[in-house]
Amino acid sequence: MSAWGALFGGFAGTLVLTIMFAAGSQLRLTRMDLPFLLGTAWTEDRARARVAGYAFHFLAGLVFAVMYYAAFAVLGRAGWVLGMLFGLVHALFAGTTLVNVLLPAVHPRMGTSMSAASSSPLLEPPGFMLMNYGPATPILTVLAHLAYGAIVGAFTAATPR
Amino acid sequence: MGRYVALRDYAVIGDGRTVALVARDGSIDWLCLPDLDSSSVFGAVLDADRGGRFALRPRQPHEARRRYLPDTNVLETTFTTSTGVVRVTDAMTLPGGGLGPSREVVRRIDALAGRVPMCWRVEPRFGYGSATVRLDTRGSYPVATSGSDALAVCAWDAGSPRIEASSVDGEFDARDGASGTIAMIAARAEPLVFPTRAQAERRAAETAEFWRRWSARATYTGPWREAVVRSVLALKLLVFAPSGAIAAAATTSLPEQIGGSRNWDYRYSWIRDSSFTLDALLQLGYQAEAKAFFWWFMHATRLTLPRLQVFYRLDGGPRAPERTLPLDGYRGSRPVRIGNGAAAQLQLDAYGELLDAAFVYVTRGHRLDRETGRDLASVADFVCGHWREPDSGIWEVRASPRHHTQSKAMCWVALDRAIRLARAGWLPATPAARWHAEAEAIRRFIDVHCWSETKRSYVWYAGGEELDASLLLMAIMRYDRPDSPRLRGTVQAIRQALGSGPLLHRYTGDDGITGGEGAFLCCSFWLAEALAIAGRREQAVELMDQLVGLANDVGLYAEEIEPTTHEFLGNFPQGLVHLALISAAVAIGERMP
Numbered sequence: 001m002s003a004w005g006a007l008f009g010g011f012a013g014t015l016v017l018t019i020m021f022a023a024g025s026q027l028r029l030t031r032m033d034l035p036f037l038l039g040t041a042w043t044e045d046r047a048r049a050r051v052a053g054y055a056f057h058f059l060a061g062l063v064f065a066v067m068y069y070a071a072f073a074v075l076g077r078a079g080w081v082l083g084m085l086f087g088l089v090h091a092l093f094a095g096t097t098l099v100n101v102l103l104p105a106v107h108p109r110m111g112t113s114m115s116a117a118s119s120s121p122l123l124e125p126p127g128f129m130l131m132n133y134g135p136a137t138p139i140l141t142v143l144a145h146l147a148y149g150a151i152v153g154a155f156t157a158a159t160p161r
Numbered sequence: 162m163g164r165y166v167a168l169r170d171y172a173v174i175g176d177g178r179t180v181a182l183v184a185r186d187g188s189i190d191w192l193c194l195p196d197l198d199s200s201s202v203f204g205a206v207l208d209a210d211r212g213g214r215f216a217l218r219p220r221q222p223h224e225a226r227r228r229y230l231p232d233t234n235v236l237e238t239t240f241t242t243s244t245g246v247v248r249v250t251d252a253m254t255l256p257g258g259g260l261g262p263s264r265e266v267v268r269r270i271d272a273l274a275g276r277v278p279m280c281w282r283v284e285p286r287f288g289y290g291s292a293t294v295r296l297d298t299r300g301s302y303p304v305a306t307s308g309s310d311a312l313a314v315c316a317w318d319a320g321s322p323r324i325e326a327s328s329v330d331g332e333f334d335a336r337d338g339a340s341g342t343i344a345m346i347a348a349r350a351e352p353l354v355f356p357t358r359a360q361a362e363r364r365a366a367e368t369a370e371f372w373r374r375w376s377a378r379a380t381y382t383g384p385w386r387e388a389v390v391r392s393v394l395a396l397k398l399l400v401f402a403p404s405g406a407i408a409a410a411a412t413t414s415l416p417e418q419i420g421g422s423r424n425w426d427y428r429y430s431w432i433r434d435s436s437f438t439l440d441a442l443l444q445l446g447y448q449a450e451a452k453a454f455f456w457w458f459m460h461a462t463r464l465t466l467p468r469l470q471v472f473y474r475l476d477g478g479p480r481a482p483e484r485t486l487p488l489d490g491y492r493g494s495r496p497v498r499i500g501n502g503a504a505a506q507l508q509l510d511a512y513g514e515l516l517d518a519a520f521v522y523v524t525r526g527h528r529l530d531r532e533t534g535r536d537l538a539s540v541a542d543f544v545c546g547h548w549r550e551p552d553s554g555i556w557e558v559r560a561s562p563r564h565h566t567q568s569k570a571m572c573w574v575a576l577d578r579a580i581r582l583a584r585a586g587w588l589p590a591t592p593a594a595r596w597h598a599e600a601e602a603i604r605r606f607i608d609v610h611c612w613s614e615t616k617r618s619y620v621w622y623a624g625g626e627e628l629d630a631s632l633l634l635m636a637i638m639r640y641d642r643p644d645s646p647r648l649r650g651t652v653q654a655i656r657q658a659l660g661s662g663p664l665l666h667r668y669t670g671d672d673g674i675t676g677g678e679g680a681f682l683c684c685s686f687w688l689a690e691a692l693a694i695a696g697r698r699e700q701a702v703e704l705m706d707q708l709v710g711l712a713n714d715v716g717l718y719a720e721e722i723e724p725t726t727h728e729f730l731g732n733f734p735q736g737l738v739h740l741a742l743i744s745a746a747v748a749i750g751e752r753m754p
Contacts, residue, residue: 031463031477046530111403113195114263116255117177117234118371120453124404124460124477132404132476134464 005159010065013148083153091145177402213286233372245275262346272335380446383750391716392739405453410732416494467543513571541579618654627670630684679721686741
C-alpha cells in the first residue's frame with residue numbers, strides 16, 4: 001500500500017470516470033459534463049472552460065485519491081472492493097452535496113434554488129443526485145465513481161510501501 | 162361565475178422562481194411553492210373549496226381598482242367602501258442582503274381615508290390540496306407544515322392571527338393613515354426564516370426599486386411602449402431564474418372553454434417559443450436574460466439532440482408525465498392536468514424555431530462556439546432526414562399526425578438559417594449543399610401540396626382545404642418575399658375565414674379533441690405583424706390598437722379570449738401572447754414614418 005500507488009490510481013480512475021461520462025453524454029444518457037461545469041467558473045468561453053475544467057477535474061481526482069489513501073491507512077488495508085465502497089460514498093456525497101449544493105453555492109455562473117429575478121445565471125443547477133442533467137445521471141455517477149474507487153483501491157493495494 | 166373570479170380579474174406577482182395570481186378581490190388564488198412548477202399551496206382558481214387561498218379584503222361591500230406600481234411587478238389594489246379607502250400593495254420579494262426567507266409574499270395595507278374593517282384568511286393546501294396540513298405556532302407566528310414544506314404568517318398591525326380548523330384568520334380596522342403588513346413566508350427542506358416587519362417592508366421596497374431599474378433598461382421607444390414594457394415585465398416573471406428557462410404560462414388547466422376538457426399544463430419551457438423569446442429580449446435590450454435563455458436551451462436539448470423535445474421542464478429535465486388531479490377545475494372545467502402528454506410528440510416546427518433563435522442570437526452580436534455549431538449542424542441534418550414525416554404540428558393536435566404546412570415551412574426555415582450560419586462561419590460548411598437541396602425540396606412540396614387554388618391560400622396540411630392561423634408565421638419568418646402573392650393571399654384568406662372582429666381563431670376543421678375554444682390572441686398579434694410586413698401599415702396599426710385595448714386592467718393577457726364577451730380563457734399570463742405583442746409592436750414601429 002503506497003501513496004504513489006493511490007496517486008497513480010487517482011489519475012487512472014479520473015481518466016476512466018471522465019471517459020464514462022463522455023460516453024454517457026455521447027449516448028444521450030446525461031448532460032453531465034464535469035470539466036465544463038468546473039471550467040465555466042472561470043470563463044464563458046466553452047472551449048477554454050473545458051481546458052481549465054479538465055485540469056481542475058484531474059487535480060480533484062488526485063486530491064480525492066489522497067483522501068482515499070488516508071482512509072485505507074486508517075483501516076490498515078486497501079483493495080478494489082473497499083475502493084468501490086469508498087466510491088459509492090463518494091458518488092452519494094457528490095450527488096447530494098458536493099455538486100448539488102456546494103458547487104452552485106460557489107459557482108459564479110450557476111443558478112441555485114435562491115436565484116431570483118435579480119440574477120440571470122447561465123448554467124442550470126444540477127439538482128438532487130444531478131437529476132436535472134437527465135434521469136440516468138445518478139446511475140452513471142454511481143457507476144463512474146465505483147470504477148474510480150476500484151481503480152484507486154487496486155493501485156493502492158498493488159504497490160509496495 | 163359563482164365562487165370563481167373571472168380570469169380577466171387576475172394579476173400576477175412573482176420573484177423569478179414562482180408566480181402568484183392575485184384576484185381583484187384581494188385573494189391570492191394560485192401559488193406554487195417553492196417553484197413555478199411545484200405543487201400548489203394556493204389553488205382556489207382550480208378548486209374554490211379545496212384549492213386554498215390567501216384572502217385579504219374589506220368586510221364591507223367595496224369597489225376595487227388596481228394597477229401595477231409604474232414599471233414594476235408590484236401590484237396595488239385600492240378598495241373603496243362606504244366608510245373609507247384602503248390600499249393593499251402586494252409584492253413577492255427578491256432576496257436582498259442578509260438572511261431572509263426562502264420565499265416571501267409581503268402584503269402592505271395602507272388606510273388612505275376613513276375607517277375600513279378588514280379581514281384576511283390564509284388557507285394553505287399543500288400538494289394541490291391533497292396533502293395533510295398541520296397548523297401550529299412557533300412563538301407568536303402561525304405555521305402550517307406538510308412533509309418538508311412549511312409556511313408561516315407574520316402580521317404586524319393587521320390583527321392577531323387566529324388558528325382555525327384549517328386556516329389562519331385575522332381581522333383589523335384600517336383607519337386614518339395607519340398601515341399594517343402581513344408577510345407570508347415559506348420554505349422547503351430547510352428552516353423557516355422569520356423576518357422582522359422592518360426587514361419585510363425593506364425587501365418589498367427594494368423589490369419595487371429593482372423592477373423599476375430593470376424596466377428602465379428597456380431600449381424600446383416605439384409605439385405602444387406601455388404595453389410592450391408590461392409584456393416584458395410579465396415575461397420576466399415567467400423566467401425561472403435558477404435555470405434561465407421561460408415557462409409558457411404560470412398556470413395549469415385554466416380552460417380553453419368553460420366546462421371544457423382542453424385544460425393543459427403550461428408550466429414548461431417550449432423550444433417553439435425560443436426564437437420569439439430571444440428576439441424580444443434582444444430587441445428590448447435584455448442581453449443577460451437572452452444569453453441565459455440561449456445557454457439554457459442549448460444545454461437542455463443536449464440530452465436529446467439532434468432530436469428535440471417539444472418542451473423541457475424548467476429544471477432542464479425531459480420528462481413530464483401527464484396525470485389528472487382530483488380537483489373540480491375552474492368553474493367545473495375538468496380534468497385538471499399536471500404534466501403534459503405533448504412532450505413525446507414529433508413537432509417539426511420546433512427545429513426551425515431553434516435554428517432561427519441561433520440565427521437571431523448571432524445576428525445581434527453574440528457568438529456560437531464550435532461545439533454549439535456542430536450541435537446545430539446535427540439538427541439541420543436531422544431536419545433533412547425527417548421533414549418528409551407527418552407530425553403533430555404547432556398546435557399539438559392529438560389527432561393522427563399530418564403533413565402540416567407550417568411545420569414544413571419551419572423545416573425550410575431551419576435549413577435556410579443553417580445555410581446562413583454556415584456561410585458566416587458559425588456552422589460547418591460541408592453539409593450546406595445537402596441543406597440547400599433539401600430546402601428546395603421542401604419548398605417544392607409546399608408549393609405543390611400545401612396550396613389551395615380554391616382558397617387562394619396555403620392550407621393547414623397537405624392535401625386539405627382547412628386554414629390555419631399559424632401560417633401567418635410564414636410571413637413573419639420570411640419564408641417568402643413580403644409582396645409574394647401567395648403569402649398575401651394566405652393573410653387575406655386567414656383573416657376572412659378565421660377572423661372574429663380583431664381576433665382570430667386558430668384553424669378551421671377538426672383537431673381530434675372534443676369541445677370548442679376561444680380566439681387565440683397570439684394569432685391576432687401575428688396577423689398585425691404580417692399585415693405590417695406586407696406593407697399594410699394602417700390596417701396593422703388599427704388592429705394593434707384594438708388588440709392592446711383587449712388586455713385586462715393591468716395589461717395582461719391569457720392564452721385565449723372569448724370573441725363576444727372578451728372573457729379570458731386558457732392559461733394566464735401566457736408568454737407567447739406577450740411575445741407576439743412585442744414582436745408586432747416592434748415590426749409596426751420599424752415601418753412607421
